[in-house]
Every structure is written in C-alpha cells, then in structure tokens.
Amino acid sequence: MSSYYENSARGRLAGLLDPGSLVEILPPTERVVSPHLRQLDTPAAFDDGIVVGEGRLAGRRVLAAAQEGGFMGGAVGEVHGAKLTGLLERALDTRPDGVLLLVESGGVRLHEANAGLIAVSEVMRAVLAVRASGIPVIVLDGGTFGCFGGMGIVSRLCDAVVMSEEGRLGLSGPEVIETTMGVEEFDSRDRALVWRTVGGKHRYLLGEATTLVEDDVAAFRAAALSLLDQLSDPGPDLSLAALEAEHAVLGSRLERFGDCGDALDIWERLGVEEPEKLPILDTADFLATVRDRRA
C-alpha cells in the first residue's frame, strides 16, 4: 500500500498509470519556469509545480496532470495553468479515453495576480470543452494540501471526483475563512472541524465526491479506471434540462440544510445514526454506515 496523501505529484502519477507509460510534456529539463517569480526574486520550479503528459491506465489511453502541493501550495500561475489548459486542449485533438486531473492546489497563485486568475478561467473553459466533446474528465483529490479556490471550482466542473477521507475540497480554504471571518467563525487549526467540513467523507455524503476511496494510490487507480468505463458509455447528460435539474437539486439542498451550523447537523438530518462517530470510521465501515444516506 502506497499513501496517496504522502506521495509527491510525480510519485502519485507513477503509481497511478501503467508502469513506464507516462510521456511527460514540457518536462523539467525544458525549464519552462514562471516568468513572474523571477521578477519577485523567488526561486521557481522547473516544472512550475505541475506534471502533464500522456500515459496508459490499464491499457486505456489517458492524458493526466498532477499538481505538486509542495511548490507554493500547488497554486496556479501562468505557466502552470497554461500546461493544464494545453493538456485539456490536446484531448480535443488526440481524443484519449479520458483526462485525469490529480488536483492539489490552494487556487490562484497570488504572486502572479491577473495572469493566474486568467489561467484558471482558461482551465475552466477547457474542461467544459473537453466534457462537451464526450471525453470524461476525472478529478482525483487526496493530496496533503487539499483542493481549494479556482481549482475547487474546476474540480466541480468535471465529470467525477474521487476523494479519500484525507482529501479536502472547497472554495475558500480554512485559513482564508479564519482570516476573513474570524477564528470564532472557523478555527483553521481545529483539524476535526476542518475535515468534517471540507474532507472527503462530508463531500461524499453531500454527493460532491462521486467515489470515496482509502488513502492508497492503487485504490485511486481502481476508482479512476472504474469511472472511466462508467462515464464513457453513455456520456454525461449535458442538456439544458439536466443542468436545470441539477440546479433544482442544489436549491433544495440549501432548503434542507441551510440552517445547519455544523456538518454533524447535516449528517443527523440525513438520517445517520450517531453522526459523531462518522469521522473515526475507516473507509469501508463508513461506506457501509452511510449507504442510502447520501444527500
């Protein structure tokens, strides 16, 4: 068993794809680094914190990207975003069986200001274009730094999200909420609070994570493979009626849970007995306990 959480972006990708199948695009030796960080007198990374390339998943042809949270929290700068957008646009040309996004990001790289913001919006547009062309885009979220900000939005624009309990998904990250709203509103150092609010179990219960897996690279690989097959035939329903139905579901969710002050209240309202015990259950017991209880 190899922890997805503890691995680097490169380690995750190597364990996820068929051994030796990854052909990296713009590898570190190309030295396509951030032009902005140099101006700020800050060391750049040779890959700008993201690995993109082509590979195989159990023989299926995939494009894959992996963000490295260890470099500036996986934040999206101009080059980082362009690599992601370029990979997605390549999918429109080469028509792989799917695109895998191994997200780990705090969102826009604030050092790069508007260039980072524009990069994220380009990624969003590219994701939608790939989905519209019938190629599934699958997010894997189980890294040390979680997935927030613009990349949180990008993740929810995709066809499916695979998470581990350790993964986190949200818009404003815990520290951002604490900084802007105060520690009384959200204590970012309360790990139990953070994980039950933005962690994989809660996201799975709300239906935002499609699949919940153990913190194991092989488990992520199996989930990605299964989703790839499920999503390719038939493709997702992207009609106006389907989108309106999705909006109606989101609206009813607010009605159901809008007055809940804590994830525990939501779990109780979902009919989970002893909701306070959910955080300590291992993945298999958790999935058995919450069967038929998801929002």
Add this chain to the structure above:
Amino acid sequence: MEILTFEYRGGQPVASPPPSVLVGVVGSGNLEVLVEPAPLGGLCRIEVQTAAVGFGATWQAVLDDVFARHPLADIRISINDVGATPAVVGLRLDQALDAFAGGAQA
C-alpha cells in the same frame, strides 16, 4: 535570491546515464535537484538558485563534500532552493546522484 555556480574537475563520466533525474520539491526548507548529462569536457557544473542570500561559503563546503562522495564528470546539476539546511542539501544530492549513477529514476 542568489545565483551561485560551482565547477569541479577530476570526476569520471557515468557510462550510460539516464536522460535526467529530478528529486525534491521547491518548498520551504527543501530544494529540487535536476541532474542531466552534459558535454562539459570533463567538468561537473552545479548551478544553484537559492532564496537564502549570503551562504556561498556554506554551499561551497557542502558541494565539496558531495563531489568527494560522487566524483562525476560531464554532468550538469541544477538546484532550486528555498532555504534547505546543509544536511538536507547533502541528502538530496546523494539521492539524485545515486539515482543518476545507478540509472534508476527516483
């Protein structure tokens, strides 16, 4: 940020080197090391970009030790550093050069 360059002579080239080896991440207290074969006429060249300014003598001492352990020639080592301690720098370089000389991608 400071850019430092070091050159060493007297090493031996690796017989069939991998195209490149990358280890580490550009994060606080950490560094990334990229090792590539390069036709440098027997030279080992190390280029360091570091966020910690004024530690040239420390880099020199650490890299002297590293070259003594790994006397390699015709290689280019590129480092992006965010204030890694000398011990971490030494370990990362050992990791990278072991992988490079052993042919295994770390």
